[in-house]
Amino acid sequence: MASRCVEFEELIDREARGWSEADRLRIERHLGDCEGCRHTLGLSRVVRDTISAASELGRDASIERALTRALDASTHAPRKERFATSRRLRVTAGSLALAAAAALLLWFSQARQQAPVPQPTLAAVPTSTKSSVLTTEPEQTAWIETHEVERRTFAHASVVLSANARVRFDDANSELLLERGSVEVHVDPAPRRAFRVTTRRFRVEVLGTKFTVSDDSVAVVEGRVRVLDLQGRAIRNELHAGEQFAYGSQEATVSTEEPAEAPASAEKKRSSTRTPSRIPADVWLARAREALSRGNSDAALAHIVQAEASSPRRNDRAEALTLRAEAALVAHDTSSAIRLYELVASKYGNLTAGENGAFAAAQVAARSDPAHARILFTRYLARYPQGRFSEEAKKRLISLKTK
Amino acid sequence: MTPDPTEAQQAAGYAAEIIEGCRRGERSALQHVLRAEAPALQRVLARIVGRKDGAEDLLQLTFEHAIRAFPAFRGEASVRTWLTRIAVRTAMHELKHPSRKRRVALDLIEGGQNNTSPSHPQRETEARARLRTVYEHLERLDPVQRTAFVLFQVEGRSMEEVSALMDSNLSTTKSRVMWARRKLFDRLRKDPRTLDWLSEYGNGAL
Numbered sequence: 001m002a003s004r005c006v007e008f009e010e011l012i013d014r015e016a017r018g019w020s021e022a023d024r025l026r027i028e029r030h031l032g033d034c035e036g037c038r039h040t041l042g043l044s045r046v047v048r049d050t051i052s053a054a055s056e057l058g059r060d061a062s063i064e065r066a067l068t069r070a071l072d073a074s075t076h077a078p079r080k081e082r083f084a085t086s087r088r089l090r091v092t093a094g095s096l097a098l099a100a101a102a103a104l105l106l107w108f109s110q111a112r113q114q115a116p117v118p119q120p121t122l123a124a125v126p127t128s129t130k131s132s133v134l135t136t137e138p139e140q141t142a143w144i145e146t147h148e149v150e151r152r153t154f155a156h157a158s159v160v161l162s163a164n165a166r167v168r169f170d171d172a173n174s175e176l177l178l179e180r181g182s183v184e185v186h187v188d189p190a191p192r193r194a195f196r197v198t199t200r201r202f203r204v205e206v207l208g209t210k211f212t213v214s215d216d217s218v219a220v221v222e223g224r225v226r227v228l229d230l231q232g233r234a235i236r237n238e239l240h241a242g243e244q245f246a247y248g249s250q251e252a253t254v255s256t257e258e259p260a261e262a263p264a265s266a267e268k269k270r271s272s273t274r275t276p277s278r279i280p281a282d283v284w285l286a287r288a289r290e291a292l293s294r295g296n297s298d299a300a301l302a303h304i305v306q307a308e309a310s311s312p313r314r315n316d317r318a319e320a321l322t323l324r325a326e327a328a329l330v331a332h333d334t335s336s337a338i339r340l341y342e343l344v345a346s347k348y349g350n351l352t353a354g355e356n357g358a359f360a361a362a363q364v365a366a367r368s369d370p371a372h373a374r375i376l377f378t379r380y381l382a383r384y385p386q387g388r389f390s391e392e393a394k395k396r397l398i399s400l401k402t403k
Numbered sequence: 404m405t406p407d408p409t410e411a412q413q414a415a416g417y418a419a420e421i422i423e424g425c426r427r428g429e430r431s432a433l434q435h436v437l438r439a440e441a442p443a444l445q446r447v448l449a450r451i452v453g454r455k456d457g458a459e460d461l462l463q464l465t466f467e468h469a470i471r472a473f474p475a476f477r478g479e480a481s482v483r484t485w486l487t488r489i490a491v492r493t494a495m496h497e498l499k500h501p502s503r504k505r506r507v508a509l510d511l512i513e514g515g516q517n518n519t520s521p522s523h524p525q526r527e528t529e530a531r532a533r534l535r536t537v538y539e540h541l542e543r544l545d546p547v548q549r550t551a552f553v554l555f556q557v558e559g560r561s562m563e564e565v566s567a568l569m570d571s572n573l574s575t576t577k578s579r580v581m582w583a584r585r586k587l588f589d590r591l592r593k594d595p596r597t598l599d600w601l602s603e604y605g606n607g608a609l
Contacts, residue, residue, distance in 0.1 A: 009581060042601040043588050044556065050533045051450055051557045062459040063441040070437075070466030071430055293592075360595035367599070392532055392596055 005030070005037050035295030035330070143168045146181070157195050160184040182214035187223075201247050202235060203228045211239075219244040219283070241286050281312035281320070288323050297327040318344060318353035325357070329364070338364050342376075349383065359389040366396060374400050417482055425473045433473070437466055440483055444490045451494040451553045453538040461497060465490045484567065491550060491568045498546035536597065540590040544583050551576055552583035 019027065031038050144152070145166045152159050154169045154176055161167060165181025175196040176183065187195045187206050197204045197213045204213055209223020218227055220239050227236040227245050236245050284307035291299035300323060307320050325340035341364065344357030362376035377397045381390060417436060424432025441462065448461045468489050476485060541549055547569070554565045555576075566576040591597050 009584075039592070039601065040588055043591055043597075044584070046533070046597075046600045047537055047587070047591075048557050048559075050530065050537050051453075051553070053530060063438065063445065063462065066459050066463035067434060067437055067441065067466055070463045070470060071433060073463075073467055074428070074470040356593075356595050360598065363595055363598045389596060395528060395532070 005034055036293035039293075143179070155195065156188045158186045158188075178213060178215075180215075182212060184210075184212045186210045198230070201230070203230060203232075209241075216247040217244060241290055279306070279310065281307040281310040281316040284310060285316060285319055285323065288320075288327075292323065292326055292330055295330055297330040300327045300330070314348070315351065315353070318348040318351050321347070322353050322357060325360070334364060334368060338372075338376075345383075355380075355384055355387055355389070358383060359387075359393065362393065362396070366400065370400050422476070422478070422482070426476060428470070428473070433470055436482060437469065437486075440486050443483065444486060447487055447490050447554075447558065448494050450557050451491065451550050452497055453541060457497075461490075461493055465493045468493060480567070484564075488568045488570075491554065495546055495550050495569075498549065532596070533600065536594060537591075540587055540594070543590065544586055548579045548583035548586070551579035552587065555580045556584065 031041065143166055144161070146161045146163060148163050150161050152161060155171060155174050157174075157176075159167075159176065161183055162181040165183065166179040167181075167183065168177045168179075169175070170177065173196070174194060175198055176185070178197055178199045183197060185195070185197060185206070187209055195206050197206075199213065199215055201216065202218075204211070204218050204225050204227055206223070206225040209220065209225060211218060211220040211223070211225055218225065218239060220241050220243055224238050224240045226234060227239060228234055239245055284303045288300045288303035288307065291297075291303060304320050304323050304327070307316060312320065321340060321344045325337045325344065328334075328337035328340055338361050341357040341361035345354050345361060348354035348357070358376070358380045362373050362380055365376050366373035374397060377393045377400070380387065380393050381397070384390060387393075421432050421435055425436055444465055445458065445462055448465065449458055452458070452461065465486070469486055472489065476482075480488075541553075544552070551565055551569060554560050554568060555562065560568070562573055562576050562580070565580070566573050569576065571579075
């Protein structure tokens with residue numbers, strides 16, 4: 001997992017322009033403490049050098065062909081004429097589209113200035129689920145009330161609403177108002193738009209992440225968020241994956257206490273009252289990955305234990321065991337890592353984690369025990385002859401046999 | 404990484420009459436400029452899109468767009484920057500709307516023309532495998548984030564240059580690069596094929 005050290009990211013961004021001596025000292029000090037950042041810097045260089053080396057090519061013949069064809073295409077009279085015509089058509093079509101859009105905008109603004117639209121009935125207003133109720137307000141700002149857990153999409157965010165939640169979405173500001181209940185939000189970072197969730201007490205701003213918000217708390221599963229008061233002042237500038245904010249005092253504190261119950265788990269409960277919270281396995285696993293990225297195998301193992309005790313699904317159990325193997329690697333216990341990877345492969349062979357484990361065991365073994373590695377690569381190929389790493393495994397086997 | 408020529412050097416290389424000839428669509432002028440800039444454009448296209456098949460088509464498409472747009476070129480940016488912007492847009496369009504089914508397998512290294520010595524086939528094989536792995540994961544990134552990442556992290560351009568090439572503001576570009584880097588590195592870390600990658604890099608030593 002990539003390092004979350006903001007300071008490191010700022011420094012690595014400056015590498016392209018060259019580091020000053022002061023930069024170099026800061027980086028060396030930081031890398032001395034942070035194994036995650038050491039790993040990230042190494043990966044960064046590997047990726048850069050790998051792609052750079054491959055694309056330094058001389059392809060004179062293909063350049064000439066492309067250039068000749070492009071010039072011929074551009075200077076050929078009929079194509080030019082067609083192009084000129086099509087450009088005129090595009091301009092004309094564009095003008096028509098602009099005019100149509102302007103007319104629509106004018107009509108829309110005039111319509112809004114007319115007498116308010118009669119209150120819509122439930123039958124008239126479309127709903128995404130029978131379980132929710134729209135209170136009688138104009139459609140653009142309708143409140144949504146749920147009786148059961150349900151998932152909705154608001155702009156570029158997928159949101160799971162708890163039972164008995166009451167929310168309203170302001171599309172213009174990408175803001176979800178949460179009056180009651182809790183929401184689990186997964187924001188797609190690709191559109192590069194902020195997304196906000198506002199409760200009666202605070203506002204959460206986010207750009208591409210996964211988190212849970214209730215009346216008085218925020219818990220982050222992936223990415224990071226900022227928590228503000230309703231006047232826009234920052235209460236907490238950054239809340240990272242695995243952290244929780246609890247609103248309860250003048251100076252709100254951040255703790256790793258259990259967050260408000262995630263709405264998805266409320267499916268098992270029909271009561272409308274709040275039940276004692278319980279962190280799901282995937283949250284513990286995210287915390288474990290975060291700890292491993294910082295090089296802290298002890299903390300990672302503690303989180304893994306919690307994940308395994310949280311009624312994990314089979315995929316989560318496979319990931320927990322894989323993370324145990326990674327924790328062993330971080331602790332430089334290679335033999336345990338190999339054993340754990342092999343265990344993942346044997347217990348979860350039909351999952352992606354199982355295939356990954358089989359290959360990883362062989363890779364790790366190859367560092368110190370070629371004979372064992374040969375056995376493991378052979379075993380991998382026997383089990384996954386068309387696997388994702390089959391080509392790589394064959395080549396490693398050949399290289400090991402020649403040693 | 405070979406530094407790009409400064410604008411002064413480029414200006415000295417392309418006389419005013421050459422640029423004017425390009426604006427008028429004169430074949431010889433266009434050939435002069437596009438042939439000189441082609442290797443850099445080809446490199447950018449290859450790094451962003453990451454495949455050999457169709458690279459020539461993308462370069463041709465870039466040339467065609469440039470030839471059509473030259474009459475409107477007013478010289479606010481250098482010719483290379485202007486052409487690179489066109490190449491970046493062409494590449495991004497290809498990523499968003501692939502003209503043919505993309506193969507993840509890469510053979511950007513052809514016939515031993517890569518930097519590795521022909522006497523080290525093992526290294527060449529490892530380099531190919533590594534390249535394939537990197538692009539397998541790059542393929543899963545959002546095209547816009549991927550492009551920003553390649554331009555910044557691989558091409559070594561500044562954030563300001565990347566913003567200009569992608570017609571976006573600085574903070575947007577920084578976010579794109581950051582998200583692409585995190586997603587890519589998260590995936591690479593989880594890929595068991597990368598376990599040995601850092602041994603020759605000293606696990607990030609400066």
